Amino acid sequence: MDKTKDIFARIKNISPLPQSVSKLMNLLNNSTHDASSVAKIVACDEILAANVLRVVNSTAFGLRSRVTCVNRAVGYLGDKMVLGLAIGSGSAKIYNDPLVGYSGERGILWRHSLSTAIAARELVPYSVTPTSPCTAFTAGILHDIGKTIISEFMTGVVTESAETLENYDFLKIEREKLGTDHCEVGAQLLSDWKLPQLLVDVVRSHHTPSLVVEEHRQLTYITHLADFIAVSLGQGTGADAFRYPIDQKHEEYIKISKSDFEKLVFRVETEFEKTRTSLVDNEPGKEPDSQPASEPDSESAI
Numbered sequence: 001m002d003k004t005k006d007i008f009a010r011i012k013n014i015s016p017l018p019q020s021v022s023k024l025m026n027l028l029n030n031s032t033h034d035a036s037s038v039a040k041i042v043a044c045d046e047i048l049a050a051n052v053l054r055v056v057n058s059t060a061f062g063l064r065s066r067v068t069c070v071n072r073a074v075g076y077l078g079d080k081m082v083l084g085l086a087i088g089s090g091s092a093k094i095y096n097d098p099l100v101g102y103s104g105e106r107g108i109l110w111r112h113s114l115s116t117a118i119a120a121r122e123l124v125p126y127s128v129t130p131t132s133p134c135t136a137f138t139a140g141i142l143h144d145i146g147k148t149i150i151s152e153f154m155t156g157v158v159t160e161s162a163e164t165l166e167n168y169d170f171l172k173i174e175r176e177k178l179g180t181d182h183c184e185v186g187a188q189l190l191s192d193w194k195l196p197q198l199l200v201d202v203v204r205s206h207h208t209p210s211l212v213v214e215e216h217r218q219l220t221y222i223t224h225l226a227d228f229i230a231v232s233l234g235q236g237t238g239a240d241a242f243r244y245p246i247d248q249k250h251e252e253y254i255k256i257s258k259s260d261f262e263k264l265v266f267r268v269e270t271e272f273e274k275t276r277t278s279l280v281d282n283e284p285g286k287e288p289d290s291q292p293a294s295e296p297d298s299e300s301a302i
Helices: 004-011 019-028 035-043 046-056 070-077 079-090 092-096 108-126 133-142 170-178 182-192 197-205 214-232 258-279
Strands: none
Touching (some): 019 035, 019 079, 019 133, 035 046, 035 079, 046 070, 046 079, 070 079, 079 092, 079 108, 079 133, 092 108, 108 214, 108 258, 133 214, 170 182, 182 197, 197 214, 214 258
């Protein structure tokens, strides 16, 4: 059954990314940016600033004194975590809704996306051509965003297709049942959000990296392998875990030994747990505390 028209109509009802998130993405893609520039964007978004301060003052960070300055908070957290917080708080409903059509519970998409983003960032030093760690992290956060849109349309499909799921490319199931797949839908959403074509192409091709244009292939293969790492660490999105083939050509774009790969996977798992613990009270969809860490909209917060 072709449900493409209904699915793509649903995309039009998705709220655009907040301006602060778009500004951060553009800024972090520039290698000459500094922490103060990031802090200025954060400070202008009251919700994001409150979340940044709340995370840095959480018990997971174990700081001896309370941080009330956004600039200092950004320095402690780092660009990648700030961007993750920005996307999460700016797209709370998207990332927090359960993936019913994939038998995935509430918050599963955020955990998978965060794990993939960390893995993508860790793979960057092994890429054949230079790649921005921030761009890799962003691609990891965004790569499966299409699932939240088609999840409803996939309801019942997993049960109907249970006997064919083993050793079966889940993209084929999506296309057979819906006429499209989560990659194409996610790419269209990012295109509507007017995000860079690089990210649009990566999202569209993260399961078929050999089909993307050559200039975007490096980041696509990084995201492709990072996705697999996240799933192998138990951070999948439900019934489709391990249901997508691995493109072995990733070895042409990512040069890493077996021992280094094992160490990388361990680092990703460790960093994910550390980051998840820091964000446990700040995951998408959770209400902020009644008393914010500081007044983020004042000039002194910067």
